[in-house]
Each structure stands twice: as C-alpha cells, then as structure tokens.
Amino acid sequence: MLELQKGIIYGPVHSRRLGRSLGVNVLPAKVKYCALNCLYCQYGWTGAHGLEPGAAELPSAEKIVEAVRNALVLGDSPPAYITFSGNGEPTLHPDFPAIVERVRELRDKLSPASRTAVLSNSTTVSDPRVRGALARLDLRIMKLDAGTEETFRRFNQPCAGVNYGDIVDGLAGLRDVTIQALFAGGEAGNASPGHVDAWIETLGRIAPSMVQIYTLDRGYPSREIGPLAKQELMAIARKLDAAGIRASVY
Numbered sequence: 538m539l540e541l542q543k544g545i546i547y548g549p550v551h552s553r554r555l556g557r558s559l560g561v562n563v564l565p566a567k568v569k570y571c572a573l574n575c576l577y578c579q580y581g582w583t584g585a586h587g588l589e590p591g592a593a594e595l596p597s598a599e600k601i602v603e604a605v606r607n608a609l610v611l612g613d614s615p616p617a618y619i620t621f622s623g624n625g626e627p628t629l630h631p632d633f634p635a636i637v638e639r640v641r642e643l644r645d646k647l648s649p650a651s652r653t654a655v656l657s658n659s660t661t662v663s664d665p666r667v668r669g670a671l672a673r674l675d676l677r678i679m680k681l682d683a684g685t686e687e688t689f690r691r692f693n694q695p696c697a698g699v700n701y702g703d704i705v706d707g708l709a710g711l712r713d714v715t716i717q718a719l720f721a722g723g724e725a726g727n728a729s730p731g732h733v734d735a736w737i738e739t740l741g742r743i744a745p746s747m748v749q750i751y752t753l754d755r756g757y758p759s760r761e762i763g764p765l766a767k768q769e770l771m772a773i774a775r776k777l778d779a780a781g782i783r784a785s786v787y
C-alpha cells in the first residue's frame with residue numbers, strides 16, 4: 538500500500554496519463570478523507586469516511602494557495618499539469634471552488650503552459666458549487682467503476698448520503714468529462730461480462746470524451762479482488778470501441 542501524502546504539494550511526479558504532474562493534496566496529511574472506501578484503494582481503507590470532514594484536519598485555502606505558489610516559483614520547469622488529487626476526494630474540501638479559482642490565477646501568472654486537472658471520485662458531482670469548480674478546470678478525470686447501484690455499493694462502499702443515480706445524472710450533465718475506471722477480478726470484482734455491459738450502457742448516457750481503464754498494479758486492502766490480465770482489459774476496450782466510446786488502456 539502507498540503511504541499517505543505528507544503535505545500539500547507532491548511531485549512533480551511522472552504520471553502515465555498526465556505526464557509531469559504537480560500534485561496538490563487539499564486533504565489531511567494523517568488520514569484518508571473520502572466518501573468512498575474502494576476495495577482497491579492504494580492508500581488502504583478509508584480513515585475518515587464521509588461527506589463532512591468530522592475531526593479530519595484540512596489545510597486552509599490560504600496555505601494551499603501559498604504552497605502551490607512556492608512550488609511554481611521554485612520548480613525547475615513548468616509541470617504539464619497542476620493536479621488536485623491526494624489523500625482522498627479533493628472536492629470534499631469546503632473551499633474547493635475558491636481554491637480552484639486562485640490556483641487558476643497562479644497558473645495564468647506563473648506557469649501559463651501548465652493545465653489544471655482533478656482526479657475525482659464523482660461523489661460530489663451533483664453539488665452545483667462543485668460542478669462550477671469542475672467546469673473551471675482544463676481536465677476532469679472522474680471515477681465510475683460500477684454499472685449498477687449494487688456493484689457500486691460492493692466495490693466502492695460509499696458512505697451514507699451518496700447515491701449512485703445522482704452520480705450518473707451529475708456526470709451526464711458535465712461537459713467534456715473523462716471517465717476513469719478500475720477493473721478487478723475475484724469474488725467481489727466488477728469485471729464479469731454482464732457487469733461490463735451494464736457499465737457501458739451507463740456510459741452511453743454520460744457520453745464521456747474519453748474513458749481510461751486500468752487494473753490493480755499496486756497494493757490493495759481487499760482479499761476478494763485480484764488484477765485482470767492485459768487481454769481482459771483489451772477485451773473491455775474493444776467493447777467500448779464497438780459502442781462508439783473512445784478508450785485508453787493503462
């Protein structure tokens with residue numbers, strides 16, 4: 538399992554999907570704060586599971602903006618992306634919309650060649666404030682691993698208050714969205730043909746610009762799942778292609 542990020546800025550790291558990416562962790566340093574508890578999470582089980590931070594201590598917007606400013610001023614060369622990600626779900630920070638605006642301003646001033654991105658689990662996508670902030674970013678990579686409510690509950694283990702139907706509706710109303718999905722085999726996996734077909738049908742409603750699929754390649758907390766073979770991922774990509782959906786396999 539990966540260790541949690543220790544601070545606000547990490548990297549720039551080399552990301553297979555984004556190239557040189559400056560990570561911005563707007564979440565606590567000591568606990569993963571997320572509305573999901575995915576069976577495959579590289580950080581292990583969720584410590585602060587909810588839509589409200591509770592006792593989890595979040596860095597202030599001021600601190601986050603200052604850390605991004607310092608990283609851009611002191612960095613060797615501009616990162617390809619400034620990416621909101623880190624110890625859980627970044628859009629849960631109550632000041633996420635204001636942080637996005639201020640990071641955009643910094644980008645325009647200090648690193649105009651960089652693009653802004655978020656890796657989100659989509660659980661807040663129906664919140665109008667979050668939707669507004671997502672629309673201000675250059676790239677929205679949004680998670681959807683499940684094609685049914687039942688798979689979503691088993692595989693992603695949402696906290697109370699998170700509804701699969703709201704996520705699908707929210708994603709369908711978002712412009713230019715990239716969907717990312719992890720596929721795993723095993724008793725609790727999401728890769729059975731029936732499930733993949735249901736997921737592709739749901740994607741038809743969302744009409745994403747691109748879909749990124751991948752499988753387990755790091756540690757994961759559940760014993761009821763396992764990695765897929767590359768050919769199995771390729772078979773899913775072929776189904777997407779047949780449905781007219783652009784896909785990349787990682």
Ligand code: SF4
Nearest residue numbers: 571573575578625658
């Ligand atoms: S949404 Fe991401 S951070 Fe949250 S539990 Fe799932 S994999 Fe981990």
